[in-house]
Amino acid sequence: MTESVTRLGRAAGGISEELGRLAAFAARILAVTLRPPLRFGEFWAELFKIGVLSILIICVSGVAVGMVLSLQGYTTLVRFGAENSLGAVVGLSLIRELGPVLTALLVTGRAGSSVTAEIGTMKATEQLDGLRMMAIDPIDYVVRPKAWAMAVAMPLLSGLFIISAIAGGYFVGVQLMGIDGGTYMSSMENSVDFENDVAGSLLKSVVFGIIVALISTYRGHTAEPTSAGVSAATTSTVVLASVTVLVFDYILTALWGV
Amino acid sequence: MSPAAGGAAGPTPQVSLTGVHMSYGRRPVLRGLSCCFPAGAISVVLGGSGSGKSTILKLIGGLIKASAGRIDVAGRNVVGLRESELYVVRRGLGMMFQNGALLDSMSVFDNLAFPLREHSRLSESEIRTRVHESLAAVGLDDVDELLPRELSGGMVKRVALARALVGRPSILLVDEPFSGLDPLSTKLIEALLVRINRQFGMTMIVVSHHIPSTMRMADRIVLLLPDSIVEGAPAELRTSDDVRVRHFLTEETDDSDAVLAKASEFEQGERRPDRHRGTGANP
Numbered sequence: 001m002t003e004s005v006t007r008l009g010r011a012a013g014g015i016s017e018e019l020g021r022l023a024a025f026a027a028r029i030l031a032v033t034l035r036p037p038l039r040f041g042e043f044w045a046e047l048f049k050i051g052v053l054s055i056l057i058i059c060v061s062g063v064a065v066g067m068v069l070s071l072q073g074y075t076t077l078v079r080f081g082a083e084n085s086l087g088a089v090v091g092l093s094l095i096r097e098l099g100p101v102l103t104a105l106l107v108t109g110r111a112g113s114s115v116t117a118e119i120g121t122m123k124a125t126e127q128l129d130g131l132r133m134m135a136i137d138p139i140d141y142v143v144r145p146k147a148w149a150m151a152v153a154m155p156l157l158s159g160l161f162i163i164s165a166i167a168g169g170y171f172v173g174v175q176l177m178g179i180d181g182g183t184y185m186s187s188m189e190n191s192v193d194f195e196n197d198v199a200g201s202l203l204k205s206v207v208f209g210i211i212v213a214l215i216s217t218y219r220g221h222t223a224e225p226t227s228a229g230v231s232a233a234t235t236s237t238v239v240l241a242s243v244t245v246l247v248f249d250y251i252l253t254a255l256w257g258v
Numbered sequence: 259m260s261p262a263a264g265g266a267a268g269p270t271p272q273v274s275l276t277g278v279h280m281s282y283g284r285r286p287v288l289r290g291l292s293c294c295f296p297a298g299a300i301s302v303v304l305g306g307s308g309s310g311k312s313t314i315l316k317l318i319g320g321l322i323k324a325s326a327g328r329i330d331v332a333g334r335n336v337v338g339l340r341e342s343e344l345y346v347v348r349r350g351l352g353m354m355f356q357n358g359a360l361l362d363s364m365s366v367f368d369n370l371a372f373p374l375r376e377h378s379r380l381s382e383s384e385i386r387t388r389v390h391e392s393l394a395a396v397g398l399d400d401v402d403e404l405l406p407r408e409l410s411g412g413m414v415k416r417v418a419l420a421r422a423l424v425g426r427p428s429i430l431l432v433d434e435p436f437s438g439l440d441p442l443s444t445k446l447i448e449a450l451l452v453r454i455n456r457q458f459g460m461t462m463i464v465v466s467h468h469i470p471s472t473m474r475m476a477d478r479i480v481l482l483l484p485d486s487i488v489e490g491a492p493a494e495l496r497t498s499d500d501v502r503v504r505h506f507l508t509e510e511t512d513d514s515d516a517v518l519a520k521a522s523e524f525e526q527g528e529r530r531p532d533r534h535r536g537t538g539a540n541p
Contacts, residue, residue, distance in 0.1 A: 133348055
């Protein structure tokens with residue numbers, strides 16, 4: 001019994017320590033954020049890599065999710081004779097929940113892992129030490145542009161995901177299932193509230209963007225400087241960021257009803 | 259190109275370590291190490307694998323922290339300095355890493371121009387001139403647009419050396435400049451280091467395994483032995499009374515069974531936990 005409590009205490013201590021380091025790392029990013037040079041060039045380059053190069057996977061996934069959602073929704077709603085509410089079901093599910101969450105999971109897998117791998121490899125090949133020896137802070141030059149690009153790209157990609165999914169849902173509902181197009185769109189328009197649903201969706205995607213940015217850069221920066229270390233850090237980013245996104249999704253929904 | 263013109267920190271470009279302790283986790287690497295590296299000289303640090311040679315360079319550059327002791331770099335004790343304070347010291351240092359550590363997303367030109375763009379107010383044309391001066395100093399031209407992955411091993415070392423020189427440091431740290439190079443490239447790098455040292459009077463601290471080059475280029479050798487260190491000029495060490503010193507220095511040129519056996523004895527000694535205890539002993 002005592003041993004179990006000791007082990008639990010150690011684990012709690014370890015988690016607290018790691019959270020403390022993560023907070024200190026976030027504070028360092030914030031501290032260098034407004035320090036010139038602002039490195040817009042590096043920021044745009046990262047925004048391209050994280051955001052623009054994710055557009056295809058986001059659109060394809062969005063369309064697929066929208067189609068499935070519409071199909072499942074129609075099959076269920078038709079039993080109650082409520083198939084005209086399909087637009088509302090699809091729109092609300094996507095905007096409030098599926099859009100921000102699935103986008104965060106997809107971006108974590110595609111871009112978060114690559115951010116961790118890139119920073120980890122730079123560490124393993126002594127490029128970060130090389131920067132430090134040139135009196136250039138790696139947090140400033142390497143981490144800051146990636147973290148901000150991730151945080152900015154996430155809401156934009158989430159919006160793109162939602163639009164693609166609504167289009168996919170429209171195709172299935174209207175073209176394949178025969179619901180009237182005007183009914184689909186007006187049911188969505190009447191049920192989606194900008195302040196509660198759209199702003200809430202935006203809030204979620206911003207929070208998720210910060211979470212994925214922080215975890216992916218932190219894991220890369222603290223990776224063991226070996227190939228196995230970089231690999232472990234990359235895996236850890238995907239697992240930890242995905243779980244954290246899901247936990248925060250619940251917290252945001254429960255606390256603020258978004 | 260004169261050394262220290264780019265803003266070297268401190269008055270005297272000299273490095274000394276006093277009673278330095280350093281461990282990786284529970285494994286002690288340096289125990290009370292004391293040695294010094296004179297200004298304007300080429301000092302070569304020799305020792306077996308895992309003896310802490312590269313660790314000494316990282317400690318001098320403040321990349322890792324000593325658990326105890328004092329490390330004076332150009333008149334400042336770097337132990338205990340904050341990272342922001344270390345950046346001031348590092349502007350007077352250049353470091354050539356074992357594998358180059360070139361930024362792989364940048365061309366050769368940008369790798370060299372990068373520290374100048376960050377720390378100086380030079381115009382682009384002045385930066386271009388300075389970069390080409392540094393590349394010429396290591397015997398390279400027409401490599402501006404190449405990426406690090408397009409360079410041979412020897413060229414990577416030379417570009418890394420050029421990048422270390424471009425800020426005109428007063429102290430140059432060089433980690434294993436000859437590893438993985440063919441004999442011709444080895445001699446080329448060796449000649450470059452000597453020429454740069456003689457031309458600019460730069461303090462050089464070189465970590466190496468290559469005994470023949472060391473004996474030719476070094477003004478001073480610091481040999482890390484399992485339980486002590488030995489410092490002196492190459493000629494002094496060659497005629498040292500300490501049999502371990504002579505064994506170490508002949509290891510590279512003699513591959514007889516006897517030497518291999520001695521090497522094995524040396525390795526066993528290396529694994530003893532109480533290495534580098536106390537201060538250096540002159541031969």
